[in-house]
Amino acid sequence: MHSIVGDVTRIALFATCLADTLFPDVPRATVTLLERLGHEVVFPAEQTCCGQMHINTGYQRAALPLIRRYVDTFEPYEVIVAPSGSCVGSIGHQHAMVARRHDDEELARRAEAVAARTYELSQLLTDVLGVEDVGAHYPHRVTYHPTCHSLRLLAVGDRPLRLLRRVSGIDLVPLPDADVCCGFGGTFAVKNADTSTAMLADKMRSVLATRAEVCTAGDSSCLMHIGGGLSRLRAGVKTVHLAEILASTAGAGQGAPAAVSR
């Protein structure tokens, strides 16, 4: 990972198709946060989807045009950010692999180059922009679920926690068995719905044990899964994306932690 602390002015945002469509507050919060830190954010309108769902379900050929689009769209930008560990993981670990599997070496090389400039939000903040205190205020009891792809594919480590610890007013409580998968897994949640639900039940048990009012993570997809379960149980715990917490400031909508449209 290259460190170019300080001289980043323009950052291209990959909103991800899921957040663009269902959780627009997440990319909005990403824009708010980065602009507050003094950076110009651009949203290349030609973007759509990283293709992860297709790749992970076995439909690699159908993912090829999506990969090509991602590469074409973001190739002109020096620094790209996405508020999703799994999308950035797919871009970094799958795009070139799929291109090669379909004998497109040129696309594979370009994909590798763009992937090397694509950062998950906590990576961008800590490694590239060199900030941990982003000036956020969030007076709520919060627990953090690391999400598998952030944790294992991207190895973001404690970066999100370092960012959260610097948020003023926050009551950050550790999540038991945090590194265990929540059971989402993309189409796994539908193809193996019973097993997915069993995993979700254990994750919710851990979240509820913390007595937190908010469960946060760096991925809208896992949060949709955990949040969908908590909502069904009327558990009274919200899921809020890391970007939304980091974007929050004193006086700006502090009344309710319900930043996710649900």
Added chain:
Amino acid sequence: MTTFLGLPGRPGRPGSRQSPSEPPHAPRGVGHLRAADPFPVAARRALADAQLRRNLSKATTTIRAKRAAVVSELPDWEELRAAGEAIKAATMADLDRYLGQLEVAVTARGGTVHWARDAIEAGNIVTALVQAAGATEVVKVKSLATDEIGLNDALAAAGIAAYETDLAELIVQLGHDRPSHILVPAIHRNRSEIRDIFLREMGDVSPDLTDDPAALAEAARQHLRRKFLSATVGISGANFGVAETGTLCVVESEGNGRMCVTLPQTLITVMGIEKVIPSWADLGVFLQLLPRSSTGERMNPYTSMWTGVTPGDGPQSVHLVLLDNGRTAALADPVGRAALHCIRCSACLNVCPVYERTGGHAYGSVYPGPIGAVLSPQLTGIEDNASLPYASSLCGACYDVCPVKINIPELLVHLRARHVEEARRTHRLPSAEAITMAAASYLLADPGRLAAAQSASRSGRLLGRRGKITALPPPLAAWTRARDAPVPPPQTFRQWWHSQHGDDRGGPAPGDRSDRSDRSDQ
């Protein structure tokens, strides 16, 4: 490498979908590699078994902690893993040569090498060897390869009784059960269940037997002692076969294996062809990796090694059956072949959140868990185990612990792609899923089409009340059985961005103006 040394080509068996030029898969109707039910169906049954859930959770939690503790002791663990991976990859690249070397070395030391194309041939070879030794009973060391090929069934059909001597394997055999873990076959049983099995099935056990582990082990010891002393044929698998010396190696904890490979006059070892390693020095790497990864011990109690026949000491008739049974087919896939690197430590099972909740039987194969999900479909052909590559959330915990660094999530994704591609070639009509995926790809390949679809999806707001959707139509109905779904918001991010920046690319969908006005405070 697509042809396999020593096994002359033969037309595919009836029922096989393969062309004669492709390496054969493990045959149907014999052995234990195929499930009766697809994974989701079998998993649903297992998930409802509270006793099983409790037994598995307790056992895997304990072993995970033990493994983590002993692995953290070694400062060069990552280097050892890299060495293990490199040795395995190099061996697979030259497998025919190392197997030839192994055959020459074993033969030179007085052993006999047999080549078995598949489960049926292996069963016939072993049966004939036992009959030639004049035996009607054999003692067995726990062996996945012999279970894979259903050897006990083949022997029983010839009137030969096979006695499992590993404690957990004995529990499974006495319980008329199937193994559910590659290291601890009876992991799904707790000790009071085991006591009940012993009381019911062991003719010679005291009715006062308690469920104290020491008492259970002693009962098994007494039960097996007579078999060890009377059996004239021992049957084992092998953890490793060293090509340069012809040495076979079995790693175990209880000492029953040591008895089986030393007491009988005849010793027959069934070894998968992928178990060959080039040299003694390589064995040093794996004997450091295996015990810490599997039982969480620094070293396992018994490591038995033998090289052909030692005159006047131990078995005087020593046989090695080299088993293919679909391995060459796996080897033919340059990505998938990494599954053959597995040293059967079971660490991936113990950390897998799916395995921990469903148990081994749900996978329907002697190889369950993450490694089973990538190995079984390659041995049988993907079509025969098509649900297994999807039996994972791709969380990656297995890859983190694998002592030979098999990237199981990547293999799963690869096998899913092979499954979809093979289905496309062989089925004339695309599945509903294939149509959905094609439609999604079409919409997502263009921002204009995506924006139009996003507008349409907001009709989903009609499904939702108070900000959530509690029932979705198929194929997403499975989602809302246990979870609410988010209601599409009045405005997508793309539309909000446009409203702020006036960028006409990706443009607003009709009707978002009013949506925007009620969010003007943001």
